[in-house]
Amino acid sequence: MRLVVSLILGAVMLAAPAAAQQVPDPLRIATEGAYAPFNYLDDQGQVQGFEIDLAHAMCAEIGVTCEFVVQDWDGIIPGLLAQKYDAIIASLYITDERKERIAFSDKYYQVPARFVVPKSSTLQIPEGLNDAVVGTQRATSFERFMRDTFPEIDLRVYATMEEAYLDLASGRIDALMADVVAASEGFLKRPEGQGFEFRGPEYTGAEWFGYGAGVGVRKEEKHIADAFSEAIKKIRENGTYQQISEKWFGFDVYGE
Amino acid sequence: MLELKGYGWMLWEGVQLTVIVSVASMAGAIIVGLLAAFAKLSSSRAQSLLVDTYTTVVRGIPELVLLLLVYYGIPTLVQDAAAALGYRVTVTINPFLAGIATITFIYGAFACEVFRGAYLNVPAGQREAGAALGLSRIAVLWLVVLPQMFRYAIPGLGNVWMVLVKATALISIIQLPELMRNADVAARATRMPFTFFFAASLIYLAITLASMWAQGRAEGWASRGVVGGRL
Numbered sequence: 001m002r003l004v005v006s007l008i009l010g011a012v013m014l015a016a017p018a019a020a021q022q023v024p025d026p027l028r029i030a031t032e033g034a035y036a037p038f039n040y041l042d043d044q045g046q047v048q049g050f051e052i053d054l055a056h057a058m059c060a061e062i063g064v065t066c067e068f069v070v071q072d073w074d075g076i077i078p079g080l081l082a083q084k085y086d087a088i089i090a091s092l093y094i095t096d097e098r099k100e101r102i103a104f105s106d107k108y109y110q111v112p113a114r115f116v117v118p119k120s121s122t123l124q125i126p127e128g129l130n131d132a133v134v135g136t137q138r139a140t141s142f143e144r145f146m147r148d149t150f151p152e153i154d155l156r157v158y159a160t161m162e163e164a165y166l167d168l169a170s171g172r173i174d175a176l177m178a179d180v181v182a183a184s185e186g187f188l189k190r191p192e193g194q195g196f197e198f199r200g201p202e203y204t205g206a207e208w209f210g211y212g213a214g215v216g217v218r219k220e221e222k223h224i225a226d227a228f229s230e231a232i233k234k235i236r237e238n239g240t241y242q243q244i245s246e247k248w249f250g251f252d253v254y255g256e
Numbered sequence: 257m258l259e260l261k262g263y264g265w266m267l268w269e270g271v272q273l274t275v276i277v278s279v280a281s282m283a284g285a286i287i288v289g290l291l292a293a294f295a296k297l298s299s300s301r302a303q304s305l306l307v308d309t310y311t312t313v314v315r316g317i318p319e320l321v322l323l324l325l326v327y328y329g330i331p332t333l334v335q336d337a338a339a340a341l342g343y344r345v346t347v348t349i350n351p352f353l354a355g356i357a358t359i360t361f362i363y364g365a366f367a368c369e370v371f372r373g374a375y376l377n378v379p380a381g382q383r384e385a386g387a388a389l390g391l392s393r394i395a396v397l398w399l400v401v402l403p404q405m406f407r408y409a410i411p412g413l414g415n416v417w418m419v420l421v422k423a424t425a426l427i428s429i430i431q432l433p434e435l436m437r438n439a440d441v442a443a444r445a446t447r448m449p450f451t452f453f454f455a456a457s458l459i460y461l462a463i464t465l466a467s468m469w470a471q472g473r474a475e476g477w478a479s480r481g482v483v484g485g486r487l
Contacts, residue, residue: 040445043262075429078328
């Protein structure tokens with residue numbers, strides 16, 4: 001049993017008033033552990049995934065050791081505020097609402113949206129879209145993006161992406177609009193998605209798709225987020241980021 | 257047999273945690289419930305008002321909110337208050353104990369109502385007979401009332417237990433990997449949600465069946481000496 005039953009109910013530690021602006025070492029990082037392939041637990045119970053590799057690379061740049069805390073999603077921001085850990089790296093998207101409670105680093109990934117078409121199709125994207133039937137999921141940022149960007153198009157919306165995949169596979173729609181990772185993991189890498197591919201540009205407009213995922217920290221410790229922003233810039237420049245992204249996805253998920 | 261892709265041990269650890277937290281919380285809830293029931297039945301207005309407030313508040317607040325308040329709310333409050341005074345204070349609460357304490361606190365209120373009903377079901381003549389034999393009030397309670405109370409309380413306690421077991425699924429929010437959380441983790445890592453949630457529901461069902469059997473035994477024990485006593 002891996003349960004550690006410590007009998008200390010409340011340990012209160014008093015430290016000197018507000019230490020200098022340092023990044024704590026080791027740095028405790030919370031992740032969800034249930035969002036493969038970004039972060040998940042393997043069959044040994046170890047944290048794995050794109051974000052875990054990325055976090056290690058960023059911590060190495062900052063010069064601290066990362067320690068992971070696996071935390072259920074619903075408690076992930078309360079836990080940060082209660083100082084159970086110092087940062088969140090869990091595909092936490094940067095939104096205006098969240099910015100009121102916590103501070104973020106710059107984004108470290110932003111999955112772009114793209115069209116999926118049959119490999120045999122001659123459809124030009126985006127030029128030929130007006131003559132095509134396109135499917136996507138109902139009430140999502142993809143639907144809003146499609147209606148705003150291609151108002152003339154014959155758009156079919158589905159309750160789930162899985163239904164849209166099925167209709168694409170059976171030829172009822174000519175193209176599908178989806179986020180690249182979801183489409184890749186949920187369709188293209190599966191047997192039924194073998195004859196299909198991404199086509200056309202990657203779309204990442206913040207108006208529809210937000211600002212991407214960032215490292216979340218407490219507001220009064222913005223300097224930790226800044227250290228991560230700096231580290232993201234460095235691993236983008238030295239190619240470490242691209243290697244990790246290639247390993248997990250086969251392409252660069254940073255977005256534009 | 258379900259193919260668990262090497263995640264079977266994770267479910268097993270989740271089951272252990274679920275069972276340990278459930279049993280510990282239930283034991284706590286029985287003690288809290290008994291004390292609260294006697295306080296509620298006492299002639300002291302202050303005591304019964306206090307317990308009334310406790311059971312009303314607890315039964316009215318969702319478990320999830322209470323858990324969050326205890327584990328995250330209290331430390332945040334203390335830390336923010338200290339920060340306002342210029343100190344850096346870290347309050348750590350052990351999640352295991354916080355989970356048990358919170359569930360005990362909640363289900364103690366439900367158990368209290370069960371015990372109160374059970375107490376009222378024991379005929380007043382039994383207490384009077386005890387007093388007539390010269391037993392002290394404590395002895396009457398311990399030797400006469402309590403054994404008979406259990407006979408009436410066990411069906412209700414069994415019900416509290418069943419609800420409590422399923423409520424432990426909430427403790428994953430305070431970093432305790434119980435059965436549901438581990439089933440979720442495994443389901444998402446393997447992309448086999450049906451398999452793992454089905455396995456988890458079978459395990460909950462097994463716990464329920466074992467509990468029903470134990471409850472039947474307990475009812476038989478509590479009704480010993482009563483002709484046609486099984487309720």
